[in-house]
Amino acid sequence: MTTLRIAEIFGPTIQGEGALIGEPTLFVRAGGCDYRCAWCDSLHAVDSAYRHTWAPMSSEEVWAELRRLSGDRPLTISLSGGNPAIQDFGPLIALGRAAGYRFACETQGSVARPWFGDLDTLVLSPKPPSSGEQVDWDAFAECVAAGHAARSTVMKIVIFDRADYDWAKSAHARHPDLPLFLQPGNPEVDPEVPVDPQGLADRLGWLTETAMADSWFVPRILPQLHVLIWGNKRGV
Numbered sequence: 001m002t003t004l005r006i007a008e009i010f011g012p013t014i015q016g017e018g019a020l021i022g023e024p025t026l027f028v029r030a031g032g033c034d035y036r037c038a039w040c041d042s043l044h045a046v047d048s049a050y051r052h053t054w055a056p057m058s059s060e061e062v063w064a065e066l067r068r069l070s071g072d073r074p075l076t077i078s079l080s081g082g083n084p085a086i087q088d089f090g091p092l093i094a095l096g097r098a099a100g101y102r103f104a105c106e107t108q109g110s111v112a113r114p115w116f117g118d119l120d121t122l123v124l125s126p127k128p129p130s131s132g133e134q135v136d137w138d139a140f141a142e143c144v145a146a147g148h149a150a151r152s153t154v155m156k157i158v159i160f161d162r163a164d165y166d167w168a169k170s171a172h173a174r175h176p177d178l179p180l181f182l183q184p185g186n187p188e189v190d191p192e193v194p195v196d197p198q199g200l201a202d203r204l205g206w207l208t209e210t211a212m213a214d215s216w217f218v219p220r221i222l223p224q225l226h227v228l229i230w231g232n233k234r235g236v
């Protein structure tokens with residue numbers, strides 16, 4: 001039996017970003033990540049200092065909690081993290097799909113999994129230079145290939161500065177067939193510190209104006225809705 005390390009299960013709430021923005025969603029946040037991004041907003045699901053808070057759960061136990069939270073109404077379930085791709089979510093996806101639930105997964109694209117093909121939406125989110133991480137583009141291409149049978153595969157990139165913006169253009173050039181979503185980075189990741197609404201608006205404005213001035217009309221540029229509504233609060 002597969003044992004999953006689970007940092008959080010919560011919802012229903014709305015998906016706050018990317019291709020499914022605004023969609024009622026249940027979230028399963030996997031514990032553990034092979035990256036350490038400088039601005040990670042989910043350290044409680046990444047840093048081994050929080051490992052003791054990650055619940056070991058079988059796929060059946062996770063599924064039972066999702067059914068309870070949704071009242072057995074089929075919703076979209078988003079697998080996030082951490083990096084959910086370092087764990088085996090195939091059995092959970094099979095359980096949920098049999099009951100009519102839809103699955104999305106967000107991963108940086110460093111580890112390919114056969115179950116990517118069983119997803120409705122695969123969100124590949126390669127990390128730009130400001131993260132301090134290096135993308136393995138061969139591994140990323142394997143993720144794209146593994147998601148071939150998914151209903152849709154998209155690319156989402158967080159942008160903190162001009163270098164990230166230029167990098168996003170080169171990332172798109174590598175995979176021009178993937179719909180592209182950009183969102184401004186949020187440097188305020190402490191859940192105890194209130195976010196600065198004007199700062200959020202300024203960063204979104206800068207990114208929008210940069211793309212328009214550059215006549216780059218490829219990406220959709222979106223805010224993080226959940227940050228606008230709830231700041232950096234967890235479990236929403």
Ligand code: SF4
Pocket residue numbers: 033034035036037039040041042043046081082083108127
């Ligand atoms: S890949 Fe995502 S979860 Fe992992 S460290 Fe980077 S931002 Fe955090």
